[in-house]
Amino acid sequence: MRRRSLFTAAATTLGTTAFAAGCGSPPKPTTASSKGGAERGRITYGVWDVYQMPAMEKAAREFERTRPGVSVDVQLTPNATYWTKLRTACSGGSAPDVFWMNGPNFGLYADNGQLLPLETEGPEAVLDPADFPPDLADLYRWKGTQYGAPKDFDTVALWFNKKLFDRAGVDHPDDSWTWQDLITAAQRLTDRRRGVYGVGAPVRAQENYYNSIPQAGGWVLSKDRTESGYADPQTLDGLQLWIDMIHRYRASPTLQQLTDTDATQMFQAGKLAMTYECSYNAAVFWADPALRDKVDVAPLPRGKHRASVIHGLANVVYARTPHPRLARDFVRFLSSRRGSLLQAKGTAIPARNGTQQPWIDSMPKFDLKVHLDAVDYAVPYPISTNTAAWSHKELQLLSRAWSGNESLADVSRSLTKAMNQLLAREGKA
Amino acid sequence: MSVDVEATAAAKAAPPPPSGGSGGSASSQRALRKRERRFLHRDKWWGYAMIAPAGLGLAVFYLWPVLQTLYFSFTEWGPFGGTSWIGLENYRTMLHDPEVWQSLGNSLIYTVLVLLGIPVSMVLAVLLNLKGMRGTGFYRTLYFLPVVTMPAAVAVVWRWLYNGDVGILNQALDAIGIDGTYWVSDPDVVRFAVAAVGVWMTVGYNMILLLAGLQGIPQDYYEAASLDGAGRVRQFFSVTMPLLSPTLFFTTVLSVIQSLQVFDLIYMILGANTSVGVTNPAYSEGQTIVMLFFQKSFYDNQRAYGAAIVCVLFVLIMALTALQFRLQKRWVHYD
Numbered sequence: 001m002r003r004r005s006l007f008t009a010a011a012t013t014l015g016t017t018a019f020a021a022g023c024g025s026p027p028k029p030t031t032a033s034s035k036g037g038a039e040r041g042r043i044t045y046g047v048w049d050v051y052q053m054p055a056m057e058k059a060a061r062e063f064e065r066t067r068p069g070v071s072v073d074v075q076l077t078p079n080a081t082y083w084t085k086l087r088t089a090c091s092g093g094s095a096p097d098v099f100w101m102n103g104p105n106f107g108l109y110a111d112n113g114q115l116l117p118l119e120t121e122g123p124e125a126v127l128d129p130a131d132f133p134p135d136l137a138d139l140y141r142w143k144g145t146q147y148g149a150p151k152d153f154d155t156v157a158l159w160f161n162k163k164l165f166d167r168a169g170v171d172h173p174d175d176s177w178t179w180q181d182l183i184t185a186a187q188r189l190t191d192r193r194r195g196v197y198g199v200g201a202p203v204r205a206q207e208n209y210y211n212s213i214p215q216a217g218g219w220v221l222s223k224d225r226t227e228s229g230y231a232d233p234q235t236l237d238g239l240q241l242w243i244d245m246i247h248r249y250r251a252s253p254t255l256q257q258l259t260d261t262d263a264t265q266m267f268q269a270g271k272l273a274m275t276y277e278c279s280y281n282a283a284v285f286w287a288d289p290a291l292r293d294k295v296d297v298a299p300l301p302r303g304k305h306r307a308s309v310i311h312g313l314a315n316v317v318y319a320r321t322p323h324p325r326l327a328r329d330f331v332r333f334l335s336s337r338r339g340s341l342l343q344a345k346g347t348a349i350p351a352r353n354g355t356q357q358p359w360i361d362s363m364p365k366f367d368l369k370v371h372l373d374a375v376d377y378a379v380p381y382p383i384s385t386n387t388a389a390w391s392h393k394e395l396q397l398l399s400r401a402w403s404g405n406e407s408l409a410d411v412s413r414s415l416t417k418a419m420n421q422l423l424a425r426e427g428k429a
Numbered sequence: 430m431s432v433d434v435e436a437t438a439a440a441k442a443a444p445p446p447p448s449g450g451s452g453g454s455a456s457s458q459r460a461l462r463k464r465e466r467r468f469l470h471r472d473k474w475w476g477y478a479m480i481a482p483a484g485l486g487l488a489v490f491y492l493w494p495v496l497q498t499l500y501f502s503f504t505e506w507g508p509f510g511g512t513s514w515i516g517l518e519n520y521r522t523m524l525h526d527p528e529v530w531q532s533l534g535n536s537l538i539y540t541v542l543v544l545l546g547i548p549v550s551m552v553l554a555v556l557l558n559l560k561g562m563r564g565t566g567f568y569r570t571l572y573f574l575p576v577v578t579m580p581a582a583v584a585v586v587w588r589w590l591y592n593g594d595v596g597i598l599n600q601a602l603d604a605i606g607i608d609g610t611y612w613v614s615d616p617d618v619v620r621f622a623v624a625a626v627g628v629w630m631t632v633g634y635n636m637i638l639l640l641a642g643l644q645g646i647p648q649d650y651y652e653a654a655s656l657d658g659a660g661r662v663r664q665f666f667s668v669t670m671p672l673l674s675p676t677l678f679f680t681t682v683l684s685v686i687q688s689l690q691v692f693d694l695i696y697m698i699l700g701a702n703t704s705v706g707v708t709n710p711a712y713s714e715g716q717t718i719v720m721l722f723f724q725k726s727f728y729d730n731q732r733a734y735g736a737a738i739v740c741v742l743f744v745l746i747m748a749l750t751a752l753q754f755r756l757q758k759r760w761v762h763y764d
Binding site for chain 2: 080083084087090091108112114195202203204255256257258259260261262264386388389392395396398399400402403405
């Protein structure tokens with residue numbers, strides 16, 4: 001008993017200390033030096049990807065070098081807890097001064113006044129949107145105001161296993177491929193005896209149906225973000241492709257199989273001949289020496305249209321930062337040519353135009369140019385104020401159609417209704 | 430309050446003031462008693478001071494959040510703070526939310542299935558208590574191992590064991606000519622699959638408790654029973670069971686509470702922490718009420734609704750525990 005109370009006491013003390021420390025960026029006297037106005041101080045930078053930590057640290061050190069008296073503390077929070085922690089920190093006024101943002105969460109933060117606007121013109125401009133792929137810069141504009149400076153982007157392409165293609169005697173995919181080519185090849189590549197399937201058809205939004213929907217001429221969310229596109233027959237065509245791949249053409253593992261071993265894992269294990277993957281997985285495949293020589297990448301097969309969804313992260317500034325100028329300066333540096341090149345050999349493709357070549361060169365055996373070319377026919381990632389609420393419903397309901405438990409028509413009805421209700425609630429708030 | 434009782438008890442037990450003999454007037458005796466009382470009074474405060482750190486921690490980290498959660502369950506709570514009172518609205522929404530009912534049902538089914546593990550623990554405890562049994566220490570460790578293993582680690586391992594294509598379970602079944610299924614993504618079997626792991630994880634703990642209970646039964650009872658002509662089975666039901674009932678009661682109460690709160694084990698076995706997320710076709714059959722709370726509070730930005738869900742769970746656990754305490758009078762023997 002005594003031990004326990006001591007422990008609790010210790011926990012209390014520790015808790016308080018941590019709390020005090022967590023309140024971060026203490027209002028140290030930010031002595032804006034009298035001449036020149038160069039601000040001194042310490043800012044924090046919140047990130048979630050451990051693989052990008054070295055590049056981020058490098059960028060921070062580089063910024064410190066150019067700005068004497070300034071220090072940047074890069075804080076890593078694993079993806080699993082990043083958003084819950086950030087939301088709590090924002091409510092409590094102690095979020096990092098600069099932090100990573102993604103599309104699905106952006107609306108929530110921008111709409112609730114958690115982010116500082118970033119100037120796009122004039123002498124104080126933090127970024128010029130023209131330096132970035134337009135869909136990416138647009139993603140971080142909310143009601144006409146720019147809140148995020150694109151950091152990196154990912155597009156989707158068709159990754160394939162050359163060994164399995166050669167064994168089945170199927171020509172490698174190229175940019176002439178259509179959905180029909182995909183279906184035919186997938187069927188020929190499927191070899192149940194060996195447990196090999198042609199293509200993976202998981203319920204994945206960004207990798208799979210956010211591409212096939214626009215390829216079929218459909219849409220997920222209306223331009224004004226008030227209406228669901230899941231009642232449009234063309235949208236359903238984009239979904240049907242994957243459902244057919246499992247049940248009609250029997251060229252994909254079932255959803256149950258993909259639940260036990262996800263599509264990317266199956267591809268890595270040589271059990272899947274083709275898979276739709278985001279560009280950030282290129283580095284994962286490259287890191288595996290057994291896979292490096294076996295796999296390559298081709299453009300997504302076209303449907304009625306050619307399309308690939310583009311998404312990327314942005315650096316944003318916390319609205320209640322005690323160092324707004326310093327934070328903006330840091331963001332400006334990160335999106336500059338030099339700042340972008342510092343992270344170009346990592347997993348992510350830098351967002352700034354003309355800084356992507358090092359990423360391509362870092363994995364010479366892969367035809368990574370297709371991931372860059374995809375920017376030309378990219379479609380924006382669908383987001384609204386509370387994207388998380390409906391995208392959860394989307395995954396949950398669509399998986400019923402994928403598993404065959406419900407017809408796509410039924411799922412479409414319930415999904416459209418649920419999504420429109422959630423979107424209407426956003427409008428009210 | 431307990432301090433008061435102890436103080437009185439201490440006062441009673443205190444050596445009687447020297448009376449008679451060497452003398453000592455009644456007034457000096459009274460003075461002595463007064464001093465004693467004052468001392469005890471001071472003592473009482475010492476007691477409070479000593480439990481203050483734990484009490485404070487409990488108040489700050491448990492009681493206060495409980496009260497806050499209750500308050501928030503009656504509000505609408507913005508994603509970045511800012512609450513407005515909406516009365517019973519969240520509870521009304523729950524009544525018409527099929528997901529709430531389904532996950533509550535899943536949690537209850539899981540609880541019942543895990544309770545079935547208690548007889549298993551009982552059998553194991555009796556076996557390990559047999560005289561002349563060799564290697565009991567080894568088996569005790571073996572059965573207790575899952576208890577001291579992190580649920581997250583257990584979940585990861587079992588997810589692989591249950592894998593439909595490459596899992597060891599299906600390979601073993603295959604060897605004896607049985608076609609396995611996709612254990613964690615088949616809506617019909619997922620509840621049993623996760624409950625089996627739940628039982629596997631709790632059997633060791635219950636077994637140790639029951640073993641301690643068994644070893645506390647004096648041998649004389651068995652000797653007397655066998656002299657009266659009771660066989661082993663009769664001995665088990667007439668001697669062992671009644672004398673073990675307090676331990677059984679304890680394990681039952683604890684199992685119910687823990688099973689209704691299960692989260693991480695099932696969350697991870699279903700793969701909800703991976704890219705698979707909610708697309709597991711057996712997700713709605715596996716999702717527990719605490720998982721739903723987590724989803725609503727931390728992903729869907731409906732924290733007030735999440736608060737209402739846990740408040741209902743809290744009341745449910747209290748009610749079930751109270752019910753068990755009522756029922757125990759019928760079957761638990763304390764002597």
